[in-house]
Amino acid sequence: MLNLREKHLLERIDAKLAEYLPEEDIIQADLIQAMRYSLLGEGKRIRPILVLEFCRLCGGEENAALPFACAVEMIHTYSLIHDDLPCMDNDDMRRGRPSNHKVFGEDTALLAGDALLTMAFEVMLSEEAVRLAGAGRAAKAAGYLARAAGAYGMVGGQVIDLMSEGRAISLETLKKMDENKTGALILASAQMGCALAGADNKQMQAAESYAKAIGLAFQIVDDILDVTGDTETLGKPVGSDNENQKSTYVSLMGLEDAAKAADELTVQAVEALSCFGEKADYLIEFAKKLAVRRK
Amino acid sequence: MLNLREKHLLERIDAKLAEYLPEEDIIQADLIQAMRYSLLGEGKRIRPILVLEFCRLCGGEENAALPFACAVEMIHTYSLIHDDLPCMDNDDMRRGRPSNHKVFGEDTALLAGDALLTMAFEVMLSEEAVRLAGAGRAAKAAGYLARAAGAYGMVGGQVIDLMSEGRAISLETLKKMDENKTGALILASAQMGCALAGADNKQMQAAESYAKAIGLAFQIVDDILDVTGDTETLGKPVGSDNENQKSTYVSLMGLEDAAKAADELTVQAVEALSCFGEKADYLIEFAKKLAVRRK
Numbered sequence: 101m102l103n104l105r106e107k108h109l110l111e112r113i114d115a116k117l118a119e120y121l122p123e124e125d126i127i128q129a130d131l132i133q134a135m136r137y138s139l140l141g142e143g144k145r146i147r148p149i150l151v152l153e154f155c156r157l158c159g160g161e162e163n164a165a166l167p168f169a170c171a172v173e174m175i176h177t178y179s180l181i182h183d184d185l186p187c188m189d190n191d192d193m194r195r196g197r198p199s200n201h202k203v204f205g206e207d208t209a210l211l212a213g214d215a216l217l218t219m220a221f222e223v224m225l226s227e228e229a230v231r232l233a234g235a236g237r238a239a240k241a242a243g244y245l246a247r248a249a250g251a252y253g254m255v256g257g258q259v260i261d262l263m264s265e266g267r268a269i270s271l272e273t274l275k276k277m278d279e280n281k282t283g284a285l286i287l288a289s290a291q292m293g294c295a296l297a298g299a300d301n302k303q304m305q306a307a308e309s310y311a312k313a314i315g316l317a318f319q320i321v322d323d324i325l326d327v328t329g330d331t332e333t334l335g336k337p338v339g340s341d342n343e344n345q346k347s348t349y350v351s352l353m354g355l356e357d358a359a360k361a362a363d364e365l366t367v368q369a370v371e372a373l374s375c376f377g378e379k380a381d382y383l384i385e386f387a388k389k390l391a392v393r394r395k
Numbered sequence: 396m397l398n399l400r401e402k403h404l405l406e407r408i409d410a411k412l413a414e415y416l417p418e419e420d421i422i423q424a425d426l427i428q429a430m431r432y433s434l435l436g437e438g439k440r441i442r443p444i445l446v447l448e449f450c451r452l453c454g455g456e457e458n459a460a461l462p463f464a465c466a467v468e469m470i471h472t473y474s475l476i477h478d479d480l481p482c483m484d485n486d487d488m489r490r491g492r493p494s495n496h497k498v499f500g501e502d503t504a505l506l507a508g509d510a511l512l513t514m515a516f517e518v519m520l521s522e523e524a525v526r527l528a529g530a531g532r533a534a535k536a537a538g539y540l541a542r543a544a545g546a547y548g549m550v551g552g553q554v555i556d557l558m559s560e561g562r563a564i565s566l567e568t569l570k571k572m573d574e575n576k577t578g579a580l581i582l583a584s585a586q587m588g589c590a591l592a593g594a595d596n597k598q599m600q601a602a603e604s605y606a607k608a609i610g611l612a613f614q615i616v617d618d619i620l621d622v623t624g625d626t627e628t629l630g631k632p633v634g635s636d637n638e639n640q641k642s643t644y645v646s647l648m649g650l651e652d653a654a655k656a657a658d659e660l661t662v663q664a665v666e667a668l669s670c671f672g673e674k675a676d677y678l679i680e681f682a683k684k685l686a687v688r689r690k
Contacts, residue, residue, distance in 0.1 A: 127551075127554075127555055127558075127568075127571065128546060128547070128551040128554045128555065130554060130558070131546055131550065131551065131554045132546060135546065178509075182505060182506075182509060185482075185505065186482075187480075187481075187482075187501035187502050187505060188502055188505065206482035207482050207483055207557055208554070208557070210477060210480065210482060210483065210505075211477075211550050211553055211554055211557075213509075214473075214477060214508075214509075214512065214550050215545055215546040215550040215551075217509065217512055217513065218512065218541060218544045218545035218546070218550065219541075219545050219546060221516050221537065221541040222538070222541040222542055222545050225534050225535075225537050225538035225541050226538065227538075230531075230534045230535075230538070235530040235531040235533075235534045236525075236530040238530075238534055239520050239525045239530045239533055239534050239537075240520075240525075242516065242520050242534075242537075243517070243520035243521065243522075243525070246513060246514075246516040246517040246520050247517050249513045250510055250513035250514050250517050251423060251426055251427060251430065251510040251513070251514060252423070255426065255506050255509050255510040255513065256422075256423040256426065256510075258506055259422075259423045259425060259426045259503070259506055260422055260423065262502055262503070262506075263422075263425070273422075276422065
């Protein structure tokens with residue numbers, strides 16, 4: 101039953117994303133190919149699922165939320181392309197494939213990122229999206245995403261990351277960085293779903309609590325996986341020799357306390373959804389799945 | 396009188412842009428500094444002036460148009476920052492000052508561009524902007540800008556430019572490139588001003604004709620200035636030895652025909668505004684000033 105729901109959501113998201121970027125015989129075909137390469141590749145679609153599910157929980161229409169779900173994925177994807185560029189993290193691989201600039205060149209990758217960021221707003225502000233959602237709700241939802249993606253959200257988090265490179269940071273700074281770099285987009289996804297459904301304050305607050313909790317839990321679990329993964333594959337002792345002395349939840353809290361914190365956040369996330377009753381079963385499962393990746 | 400109008404517009408635009416990017420003692424202060432460096436520097440503010448003036452011509456409120464005017468300038472500025480990056484045009488100088496990445500580093504310049512692009516939508520979709528313009532008009536105006544800036548607009552034009560590097564292109568391709576790379580944003584500025592004022596079809600079409608004509612005239616005059624400037628400063632004969640054999644309106648049409656085309660486009664632009672009567676005096680002067688830069 102829950103797997104069916106996930107299958108349905110992923111199919112709708114992937115089909116709509118592909119629809120927004122048709123393969124055409126046009127003069128900018130290279131750019132579109134580069135955008136498709138990163139956007140239509142493998143992806144867990146965590147953010148679009150949150151948009152669609154919170155919209156449904158608050159009584160909204162899936163069709164009205166779909167363009168906004170796609171928009172968040174476009175923003176997430178552009179950030180990965182720009183992150184991988186030589187002047188940033190200089191990563192040659194992403195999700196088991198060569199990163200965008202390794203395939204299309206740095207110039208096209210830069211522009212593909214710019215175009216995906218812009219396209220997020222094109223699809224949210226398209227006549228179709230505004231008609232389905234209503235102009236007021238569309239503007240509100242797009243506004244949440246814009247603020248979460250910008251200088252005081254995701255991009256701001258990137259800057260904190262740049263500044264922290266190669267030196268130890270406090271747990272407080274690490275949380276602040278993640279809250280911006282990855283948390284803001286996850287929070288906005290939940291807020292957008294609610295806004296598109298015309299949710300009341302209680303529903304919005306429940307969604308925000310859930311999103312904040314899973315956003316942080318996700319990062320902690322990632323750090324745990326990095327360490328336990330290292331141990332398995334490279335035989336390193338847990339917690340030692342993190343790359344570039346990068347501060348992580350595991351290095352700052354210890355493996356055990358990090359695991360405990362992730363568990364507690366997952367419980368918080370599940371509890372936040374109590375006001376939605378059984379309708380929230382899928383999102384409850386979703387939070388638990390993010391947390392048990394380490395087991 | 397017309398100078399007073401220009402002074403008023405520039406003051407309002409510059410004050411609002413500075414308001415959107417306050418100097419603060421925050422963790423992302425470097426990013427904000429980089430954004431301010433390029434956004435608040437010298438700029439002719441052509442695009443924001445078009446937004447404000449067409450809004451006024453169609454009976455709209457200047458306060459409602461101001462966030463949208465600022466948004467176009469943010470998009471224009473981000474495109475210059477990304478254009479100057481080493482993986483693109485690799486320009487060390489911009490408007491007589493070191494380019495953004497020479498001052499702040501490539502990583503911060505990339506992020507400052509991303510953040511300015513995003514901030515354009517933050518300000519158009521802010522509660523204040525939506526309240527002043529109304530959600531329907533705000534969404535419509537922001538939609539014009541999103542489409543003009545994206546894969547099928549400005550970024551698409553950049554890609555054509557990349558592909559044309561170092562080889563001769565046809566007049567048709569050059570026009571297509573400029574129509575996307577610079578024309579789209581100028582056209583969108585006029586459309587946004589009209590949309591924010593709830594303009595009728597006739598007004599919108601007049602604005603579009605004007606914007607298309609001055610957009611192309613501006614490019615032609617730029618090419619003319621490049622050649623006549625070279626002649627004056629470097630003593631090169633007109634039309635010879637263009638950098639990298641880059642095709643320009645002058646190289647493809649000859650200096651005389653290019654000048655004639657710019658004049659004709661300016662006449663077209665002025666005629667397009669006849670339906671607005673005397674109220675259009677400033678925009679008429681504006682079109683003429685863009686064209687006489689070469690004299």
